[in-house]
Amino acid sequence: MWVYEKKLQYPVKVSKCNPTLAKYLIEQYGGADGELAAALRYLNQRYSIPDKVVGLLTDIGTEEFAHLEMIATMIVKLTKDATPEQLREAGIGEHYVNHDSAVFYHNSAGVPWTAAYIQAKGDPIADLYEDIAAEEKARATYQWLIDISDDPDINDSLRFLREREIVHSLRFREAVELLKEDHDQKKIF
Amino acid sequence: MYNPNLNQFTPIKQYKPFHSTFDPCPPLKRKYYRTPPNLYINFQPPNLEQFPPYEALMKGTLWKALYDYYENPYKERKS
Numbered sequence: 001m002w003v004y005e006k007k008l009q010y011p012v013k014v015s016k017c018n019p020t021l022a023k024y025l026i027e028q029y030g031g032a033d034g035e036l037a038a039a040l041r042y043l044n045q046r047y048s049i050p051d052k053v054v055g056l057l058t059d060i061g062t063e064e065f066a067h068l069e070m071i072a073t074m075i076v077k078l079t080k081d082a083t084p085e086q087l088r089e090a091g092i093g094e095h096y097v098n099h100d101s102a103v104f105y106h107n108s109a110g111v112p113w114t115a116a117y118i119q120a121k122g123d124p125i126a127d128l129y130e131d132i133a134a135e136e137k138a139r140a141t142y143q144w145l146i147d148i149s150d151d152p153d154i155n156d157s158l159r160f161l162r163e164r165e166i167v168h169s170l171r172f173r174e175a176v177e178l179l180k181e182d183h184d185q186k187k188i189f
Numbered sequence: 190m191y192n193p194n195l196n197q198f199t200p201i202k203q204y205k206p207f208h209s210t211f212d213p214c215p216p217l218k219r220k221y222y223r224t225p226p227n228l229y230i231n232f233q234p235p236n237l238e239q240f241p242p243y244e245a246l247m248k249g250t251l252w253k254a255l256y257d258y259y260e261n262p263y264k265e266r267k268s
């Protein structure tokens with residue numbers, strides 16, 4: 001069960017109407033290393049992982065949905081009130097003819113999201129190592145987005161999201177350490 | 190972005206990519222990548238220094254040791 005708070009995790013402000021930036025940002029919405037993939041990956045892995053790290057997957061998976069909501073807000077704000085002509089000039093005419101101004105789960109090249117992006121191997125170490133890799137890949141994506149963006153307000157929110165990837169990555173590494181520990185077991189030498 | 194002091198730790202790493210005389214774009218000179226603080230902490234020790242609550246909410250972490258500000262390293266180059 002979830003409890004929803006009707007506010008964003010971090011404020012999303014947009015300096016100017018910039019549909020091209022929305023095209024780039026959708027990578028973190030429906031891309032392989034995006035927030036949807038992260039949320040679904042972590043929340044699904046909970047059912048086949050030792051009890052002591054289930055809570056961590058729940059917490060981080062839930063937070064990824066809060067990030068997804070931030071990315072959607074950025075995309076909507078950047079494209080809101082843009083004319084079809086402006087969208088075409090920004091290179092998202094293809095998105096307009098299929099979705100109008102709706103957001104959709106695809107990456108910045110228009111490739112639709114697929115469950116093949118994520119895995120649940122059932123092996124706790126394999127799954128947590130995938131999660132660590134996912135956080136680092138998302139961190140890298142945020143860096144490239146900050147590099148390519150010229151919107152200081154968007155970059156402020158993207159910096160917050162990048163920092164969260166760093167924290168999550170460490171928490172997953174700590175989960176691996178917890179599972180490696182053997183102080184509960186009887187040591188027989 | 191260039192850090193000449195090799196003894197001082199920086200999370201901004203760099204290398205010089207090979208540039209051939211036949212490469213059409215002007216050389217990038219240095220390519221940067223980041224090694225954020227989480228890579229150097231295996232398991233967070235207790236009692237680390239914290240940001241004040243409001244600042245922590247804005248920075249994205251409670252822990253000073255985990256904070257890593259990011260800026261585009263290629264900002265200065267225009268061509």
